[in-house]
Amino acid sequence: MVAAESPGPRAAQIAALIETEIIRRGWPVGESLGSEAALQLQYSASRSVLREAVRLVEHHQVARMRKGPNGGLVITEPDAAPATRAMVIYLEYAGVTIDELLAARLLLEPLASGLAAERIDEAGIDRLRTSLAASGSPRRHDEFHVALAELTGNPVLALFVDILTRLTARYALDTRLPSESEVSDTVRRLSADHAGIVEAITAGDSARAKTLTGEHVRMVTDWLRQHYRSGTRRAAPAVTEPGKRAEVLATQIRRDIAAGGWRTGSVFGAEADLLERYAVSRSVLREAVRLLEYHTVARMRRGPGGGLIVTEPQPGPALDTVALYLEYRRPTAGDVRQVREAIEVDNVVTVVERRDDPTVAAFLADHAAAEVPPPEVERVGQAELCFHNGIADLAGNRVLNMFLAILAELVRRHWTPTQQPVPAAADVADMHHAHVRIIEAIRSGDASLAQHRSRRHLEALSSWWMHA
Template sequence: MATAVETEPADGEPRIETEAVGGKLAAQIARRIEETVIREGWPVGETLGSEVGLREQFGVSRSVLREAVRLVEHHQVARMRRGPNGGLFICAPDAGPATRAIVIYLEYVGTSVADLLEARLLLEPMAAGLAAERITEDSIESLRAILADESVRREDPGVSAEDPLHLTLGALSGNPVLRLFIEVLTRLTARYAHTSRRLSKAEVLDSKTVAHEAHRAVVDAVIAGDGARAQIELTAHLESVAEWIEKHRVRRASRIKGPVVEPEVVEGPGAKLAEIVAGRIHEDIAARGWQVGMVLGSETDLLGRYGVSRAVLREAVRLLEYHSVARMRRGPGGGLIVAEPEAQASVDTMALYLEYQGVTAADLQTVRNAIELGLVARVTERLAAGDPEAVDRLGRAVRWPSEGPPEDSRKADLFHTELAALAGNPVLSLFLSILTELFRRHAEGGGQPLPGAQAADEVEQAHGRILDAIVQGDAGVARHRMRRHLDALTPWWH
């Protein structure tokens, strides 16, 4: 139950506002601030106004505005600077909040090694091929430095969670979407590796030697500009990584364990400490099997457990609430309650960061094509074994553009969403949601009108032809028709 708190609106008249309503309003204000930053071209260093000015602009209380600012700061869109000449200043974000939001959600829904491998096999070889096309003297030096460092560290104890070669290939692809998705996949793979059993020195050395030789083969191909060979070598390496993890992983639980919400580099010790506390609370939730509805303790209990001030704890709770990791319930029998994470926070945070990176429609289309074609192949394989319910779901999705409510602007997306759901890979499903959201923002930002009735009919026909090929078990034709369909949509996203 929400509790009532007195807040001070812009006009100075006190009013009663529930925490639930205030939190929802703060999220709306945060989104409006972020939209303003995007619309103005993300001018880093410029001010959006003082606290007083922003309260007047949005017509909200001090508490609501400050809550909105905390969310904006968490996304690293802007920072509030106090004192003379202060205000809300636009800043340059890093990928931390975006990758963290995705990892939290994927951890909760349960992501297998097979899911990760499938996603990595779709995206990373493509990044290696693009890197080979764009290779420069500087990037050659960077790749060889990574190999040299691996060689030096081969005798170090333990298996490192870092894998700079894969991250570097993502960066060298020149596609910010690929780069960010690969970072997420690499982090998740590292978390699985951390659940592995204790290894002998000989096993560690052997695994490092095998990985180093595989990396060398990939780098040699990239430096030579041989994109095809780079893709082949990287594919073989990823399959080897998956086999190693499956062989050595401890199987006590189906989900990845351990902290996900890690400390961010932020201004101010209070904010940084809140991030750390949020990470520790999340670690406790994950260690207990993510039991939705479980009470972790009252605010007093948590203050004693984590040894922080009330202000820091409440800031940490706000971050957890934003990611739907946990929610604070006030009153008798209340406390911090374990929640069920939602995908939308991941989608919004990732989309926001990629907009800052200046992602283009071409960047989005490159990655979307790879994912959608992979999903079509997987669903075709699944339906080959017979699944009339899945066919019915896809059939309804095909008809939805004409049968769905007129006000539903996302009707045409349902067929693609259902394909992702039926493929059964939470990583690819979430990635597709992010891409779809970004495509929509590109269209809206460019003032592009939504497709009319005629276009909806054409989309429905295209979806129907794809479904026909899937039902017939012809993955090649299904992929061909999906590719043509996505190409036909290109004018709407540019």
């Protein structure tokens, strides 16, 4: 038994290598990476370790094992579900507040509406109107927002809106059940808002589309605030989404853990209890547990007093899953810059509002007095990271900070320091001067000037940290 359970880290390493190979090949959907025997030889792995690695790859929906003649591990076309699910798991556990969620939605969804109005064609108009016609329920309401974001042509923005929409739906589980008349009134308001947004986008009125979307997001969030009752979550709904039995079971257990208050360190149930509770075979349960362990949701402890132990989810698995999905969608440098700029410029505004806080004031004073770093790629990168991460931490929105971490991971994967030109001393001095000027605007309470200087700095910086 011990040998069967020990391959976890090694299997995860092999899964990562397989996924890297898929990316290196350009993600050729339908192509085989080789038979099980060939893959065992290629990665020097036992059958049990390789099969666990394949389960993780299948969980990410980047490849699947096909049996029979001409079988093997076949590259597939992924969808956003594993990526959004992984992110919602982490953010939900982190206890993201409604205010953080509102701020993220107010930033990104009007941006999506404005871009859709500028870029939409007649096929997009037909798609949006079809989605509008079907948006007569809360679930369809969510689909409308995702469909709209897809029309921006920016896969990063579309995925982030999808995550925010799903996270909002999770908060709805903590709301008191409204009366039928309240539900009807809310659905009518949602439909009316959607109709107005679609009309503005169809007309190409970017400014009005942004305004209407912002008003709509505020209405939805106000409704959540009005009905939200922390600690009174309704029972997790039955999982109806398609997928392998172990994957569906892992999702159900994760939702049940969250519904129970996510008591880290507690025993969710012994293996025998879980087999009876969920009416599954031992093999299905153990495969589901492996997925839960991968996402650091829970781990199985053997022996007396053992069972499925609730653990603290870490951001790494969620970040990797999202970044992997975006690898397939192939965002451009412009797509990444667009979202990063929106978040970072907005962070500056929040820091201006908090400038008198002792922690914020100390950070600003330290960076205003900092010396110009030497013109070495690593040292300059560290100075940049320290400044921008510091501003993001002071802004304090955990949703947007996670999104920035995803963008940083995409940059790391595609635009590495070895591809970057060594900055000249004058470039480094300009970067440092830009930091100081942003700080001066923040300390003086001039939000608009701080935004302007931050935006110009990011534009100038992009030629070094990322190439289109």
